[in-house]
Amino acid sequence: MSRSDGGHLDYYKEFGISPVRYDLSDLGAHFDRRSSLYNQLGLPEIAFRGCRVLEVAPGSGHNSLYLAQSCPTFLDLVEPNPAGIKDILETYKKYNLQRTEPVLHKKKLQEFEPTSLYDVVICENWLGALPEERQLIKKLATFVTPGGVMVMTIVPLSGFMPNILRKLMANRIISGDMNFEAKTELLVRAFGPHLSTIKGMTRSHVDWVRDCMINPHYLNVALPLDVVLKDVGAKMELLGSSPSFNTDWRWFKSLSGDAWKFNENFYSNYVSHSHNFVDYRYLYPARTATKNEHIDGLCNQLHDAALKMERHLCEGHSWAQANPSQVLKLVEEIAKELLEISPHFSDALTEAGEALAADSLDVTNIANQKYFNALFGRETVYVSFTRRKDPV
Ligand SMILES: C[S@@+](CC[C@H](N)C(=O)[O-])C[C@H]1O[C@@H](n2cnc3c(N)ncnc32)[C@H](O)[C@@H]1O
The missing domain is CATH 3.40.50.150 (Vaccinia Virus protein VP39)
Structure with a gap:
């Protein structure tokens, strides 16, 4: 890497x-x-x-x-x-x-x-x-x-979280001595079945793998x-936003000068829907800011832990030396938290966690995932x- x-x-x-x-x-x-x-x-x-x-x-x-x-x-x-x-x-x-x-x-x-x-x-x-x-x-x-x-x-x-986990899986199965073509081919085989679950995809699997899974800068997006x-x-x-998550029921006649507060209104809608960024296939009712800030906080910690692991792997440490325990603990906590919304989240994240925790992980394990395969976030907003x- x-x-x-x-x-x-x-x-x-x-x-x-x-x-x-x-x-x-x-x-x-x-x-x-x-x-x-x-x-x-x-x-x-x-x-x-x-x-x-x-x-x-x-x-x-x-x-x-x-x-x-x-x-x-x-x-x-x-x-x-x-x-x-x-x-x-x-x-x-x-x-x-x-x-x-x-x-x-x-x-x-x-x-x-x-x-x-x-x-x-x-x-x-x-x-x-x-x-x-x-x-x-x-x-x-x-x-x-x-x-x-x-x-x-x-x-x-929260929308990035599924692909943070994919990036870690990718880092685990590619080795430093593989050339660019070999990495591309391997990762297309691993994640192709995941990507094939997305109906509206307009980018090739090769481009996606290169831009997201091989790109050493990807976690910084x-x-x-x-x-x-x-x-x-x-x-x-x-x-505006796409997807559109903002609702604004305020009377326009009350909105002048300092009362505008469009950003504040937008931001509160963003927070109360942040669980809806986790899986692009579903839409759940809004939740309280406290509950969603908790999920966001865990996803934020997961991101930091993944960056840290990636740094260790780049320095030539093995997967075990890069210490995946923090990532695994966070995946478990996020799964537990999202279980309150739907069991499908926890099935998918448990499967991802088990893959990252296993003694060995290969292309076939990833390609054959049954629950995590279709979990993609509303990552880009x-x-x-x-x-x-x-x-x-
Ligand atoms: C992930 S691509 C996105 C391309 C396009 N906007 C899209 O949505 O398909 C990132 C783009 O940023 C460009 N880029 C990178 N560094 C840049 C810089 N310093 N100034 C301007 N563009 C840059 C890249 O060359 C690339 O075209």
């Missing part, structure tokens, strides 16, 4: 990959999916037309095609990964649509200094809670014009909503913010 501190980019560049290509075999369906996402975020197609739009970290550029065909005034893309840049150029060459031609800035966000503000700023599936990344979240928010919108992704710990709220500042007001204007 190797560990990179340079984030996704160093890893992508090392292997010449951009593992974020989507299924474009039915372009209409692809645009429907993008449109559904942005509708949930409060951005119908007209919100892009005639606007100044920026997408940072567009990866393959597949998602930006939807923005381009909405005909913004201009569309800036900031992408530093050579493999991603190649995909973007090929994508725009292949699809000859009526659109605004994007301007591609082949650089990092750290190096990008725009000359004017944007109406819409988008950055999906990239930034986590590492200190440098939090600075970049702040930087993105400064690009938004007053009254404009910023779209980004967060990763709540955790990004709870409270961290983002601190970073973007009170001027950025939550507008999209959120939109509006930049509040100064009072008149």
